[in-house]
Every structure is written in structure tokens, then in C-alpha cells.
Amino acid sequence: MISETVKFIQNLYRTEEFIPLHEPRFNGNEKAYLNECIDSTFVSSVGKFVDRFEAEFARTVGAKYAVATVNGTAALHISLILAGVERDDEVITQPLTFIATANAISYIGAKPVFLDVDLETMGLSPDALKYFLEQECVLSDGRCLNRSTGKTIKACVPMHTFGHPCRIDEIKVVCDAWHIVLVEDAAESLGSYYKAKHTGTFGTLGVFSFNGNKIITSGGGGVIVTDDEVLAKRAKHITTTAKIPHKWEYVHDEIGYNYRLPNLNAALLCAQLEQLESFLENKRLLANEYKEFLASQNILFIEEPENARSNYWLNAVLLDDLQQRDEFLDYTNNNGVMTRPIWALMNKLEIFKSCQHDALTNSLFLEERVVNIPSSVRL
Incomplete structure (x- = not known):
């Protein structure tokens, strides 16, 4: 056999x-776009290919905004910050996932709670999520509290395993009822749809990865998608070291991260997205x-x-x-x-x-x- x-x-x-x-x-325009990028001398975090990729990616998945990052883990880390996750909060996710999902939660000082998946999707089970919340949690002043730990469950991060969509619409209904922010780990699911809607666009925020083994790649790279303009602007701000725009001054108004996707990588992604x-x-x-x-x-x-x-x-x-x-x-x-x-x-x-x-x-x-x-x- x-x-x-x-x-x-x-x-x-x-x-x-x-x-x-x-x-x-x-097999496409990768070399041509890379040469164009090199000739422009804009090879780092500023350049037309970054802007072009963000706009084209948002259109591809049906989101209003896309913010490119250096990798998918960085995108997930920032998305959790935007979701309001803080140190000692808890985040529900699945145990059957790549470690980046759990690592990003840990970067903030929050703690994962692992719930079971569906056999059919290999992604987080909305039934397991609903049962856990009903048995183990309580709503208090608009917060979901874990009775056994006393901690706030701030967000939920389901993952679309190997590109197979989980029952994400049902997960969203449960999360909304329990005041939990839904952040989709769509790292593996570019081009996947659930009920004719692209993965990554059901939650408040969605995250994709362009690691070397992904369906399109720039050797690394990631992106945050959202329909919330305020979140999109803040995502761009804190992924570029939270620097206030100015011709020459360096003023930063909060803790930021050097997570911006280089223009070289964006050039590759523009060519890959065409294919x-x-x-x-x-x-x-x-x-x-x-x-x-x-x-x-x-x-x-x-x-x-x-x-x-x-x-x-x-x-x-x-x-x-x-x-x-x-x-x-x-x-x-x-x-x-x-x-x-x-x-x-x-x-x-x-x-x-x-x-x-x-x-x-x-x-x-x-x-x-x-x-x-x-x-x-x-x-």
C-alpha cells in the first residue's frame, strides 16, 4: 500500500x-518586480510595492483594509494587541495548530486555553467553545470571566487547519454572545472560503502568512486584515515603531514594533498574488x-x-x-x-x-x- x-x-x-x-x-513577474524595486533603491519598509500589495490583498480577500507585516506571527501578535489582550488575560484557541498561534498569545503575557477541534475541519469546534463557556465561565460587567482562574477571556483564535475552513460563522456567534474578540488565524487558508466568504474576514481581525512553504510566499511576510479603519491605522502605526509622521523628527507615542514588511518582499508578493x-x-x-x-x-x-x-x-x-x-x-x-x-x-x-x-x-x-x-x- x-x-x-x-x-x-x-x-x-x-x-x-x-x-x-x-x-x-x-513563474511570473517576481524577478522583474525585484529588479524594479532594487533600481528604485526603496528596498526597506517604504515603497510602492508595500502599498500596492496591501491594496490588492484586501481586494482579493474582500476586506476593507490590509496591513502587511514581516511575518504571520508578528501579524497575530499585533492583532491580539489590537483586540485588547493584555498581560494575564486568557485567549481561547485550539491545541492542534502550529506553535506560532500559542507563541503570539504568550508574547503579550496572556495565557492560552486549549479547546477541542471538529474531526471534519480539524479546526476549533464551536460546540466545544460553547460548552466550555457555559460550564466554566460567567459574564460580568461585559467581560467573560473564567471561574476557575478568575481571569478575563479576551479573545478567541481559531485556525483554519491546512487551509480547510472551520465552522467560523458559528464560532463568531458564540464569541459575540460572550463579548470575546474573534481573531482568525488564517495563516494557511489564503484562497479558502466558508459559505462563499473568504476566511480571515469573519472576525474583527484576520491574519495570513507568506512563509516559504505557503501558497504564495515572499520567503516570509504576513498581513492583518480588518474592516475597522481605526484598527487598521493603529496596526500600521505600531508595526512601524509607533513613529509620529514628520519630515525629520523622531517622536514615538507608544511602544511600537519593527514589524513592517520590506518593499523587496512586497514586490515578490505582488507577483505571487497575480498567480x-x-x-x-x-x-x-x-x-x-x-x-x-x-x-x-x-x-x-x-x-x-x-x-x-x-x-x-x-x-x-x-x-x-x-x-x-x-x-x-x-x-x-x-x-x-x-x-x-x-x-x-x-x-x-x-x-x-x-x-x-x-x-x-x-x-x-x-x-x-x-x-x-x-x-x-x-x-
Whole structure:
């Protein structure tokens, strides 16, 4: 079974050389825009490509404003600050996520609360969220208080795992009822829609990533999207060291961060964004081929959830148990096909083991069974 899968993947990518999990494709105007940027000498945080990318990205996802940052983690950190999260507050998120989600919460001195995911989406379960809040929390003076810790739960950060949208509209309803700010971690879901609305635009703020393995990339990079003009202006202000605009004076009116995306990276992203639709079409064709083949091997391919259109950023399979998962990982990686397990649950890491969590039944099930398989756009 596994050997046939390796042969199939080699045939998909027309090579018997090493096949990575997800590598970038630079087939458009990347070099032309980079040269233009270099010739302009505006290669740092000021330049026309930054402004152009922000405007084009906002239009792409259907948000009013976009503020580019140096990476997705920085975007999430700033979004949590904009959401009003402060030291000793709590933020609800999922344990089945890349560590950046939990790290950004920790940068502020807040603490994550890990709640279970849905099996169908691998993203935060609105049912688990509602149950936890009803059982463990109380509303007091417009604040959601955790009865067991006495802390304020200020925000909720669901993540769209591998580009598959979670039930984000239901999560928003729960958050609104409990006066919790919704910040979407859409780092992996550019090009994904839930009920015909782009991910990242359901919450007060949404965050995307352009790391080297993402669907479009500038080697790094991130962006904050919002429909709130006040939040967008403050995001731009505090990501550029909170400097008050002036021709020569250096006056800063609050603690700021050097999180602005360089113009060089923005030039790459403008070229990559031009190719997004072709990337999405290519990846959907790949997903369909995987689905058909893997069904013949009795391997469950993880498909887009109900009411969703996924970008299929990272394709994934669900194996029978931990033993089969490890056998699959061992054979594929030893035969030139890169695969990887889903992340270790955040609450199992030493740095987050003291964090509150629920039973995490679905998260534990998926942790032992999900494996990512090569998902690069095929040339």
C-alpha cells in the first residue's frame, strides 16, 4: 500500500528525486518586480510595492483594509494587541495548530486555553467553545470571566487547519454572545472560503502568512486584515515603531514594533498574488487525483468540509492508528517522498503544559493519525 503511494506521488511530480512537502513556484513577474524595486533603491519598509500589495490583498480577500507585516506571527501578535489582550488575560484557541498561534498569545503575557477541534475541519469546534463557556465561565460587567482562574477571556483564535475552513460563522456567534474578540488565524487558508466568504474576514481581525512553504510566499511576510479603519491605522502605526509622521523628527507615542514588511518582499508578493488563481486551480486538480488514487488504496484523503471551498494548501491523509502512521512516515521519508505528521498538541509541550484545556478527544485522535503528503504546485 505505502510503496504504491510512493510510486503514485513520484508519477504525479514526474521524478524519482526527492519530493518536498511544499516548495514555492516563481513563474511570473517576481524577478522583474525585484529588479524594479532594487533600481528604485526603496528596498526597506517604504515603497510602492508595500502599498500596492496591501491594496490588492484586501481586494482579493474582500476586506476593507490590509496591513502587511514581516511575518504571520508578528501579524497575530499585533492583532491580539489590537483586540485588547493584555498581560494575564486568557485567549481561547485550539491545541492542534502550529506553535506560532500559542507563541503570539504568550508574547503579550496572556495565557492560552486549549479547546477541542471538529474531526471534519480539524479546526476549533464551536460546540466545544460553547460548552466550555457555559460550564466554566460567567459574564460580568461585559467581560467573560473564567471561574476557575478568575481571569478575563479576551479573545478567541481559531485556525483554519491546512487551509480547510472551520465552522467560523458559528464560532463568531458564540464569541459575540460572550463579548470575546474573534481573531482568525488564517495563516494557511489564503484562497479558502466558508459559505462563499473568504476566511480571515469573519472576525474583527484576520491574519495570513507568506512563509516559504505557503501558497504564495515572499520567503516570509504576513498581513492583518480588518474592516475597522481605526484598527487598521493603529496596526500600521505600531508595526512601524509607533513613529509620529514628520519630515525629520523622531517622536514615538507608544511602544511600537519593527514589524513592517520590506518593499523587496512586497514586490515578490505582488507577483505571487497575480498567480494565486492558477495556483489554486493546480492544487485542486492535485487534490482530486490524490482522492481518487488513495480511495483505491483504502486510505482516507482529507477533503474540504461541508459549506467550504478549501485551497488544499497541504494535502493530508487520515490513517488507521499510530502504528500505521509511523510506518507510513518511515517508508515515505526513507524513499525520497517528504511527509510529516500533524503537530504535537500544544498542551503537551513543556511550555504550555500548565494551560487549561478540555478533554481534547478529537485533537488526540487526529494527532495520532494525520499525515501531510507532498502538495507543491506542479509545473
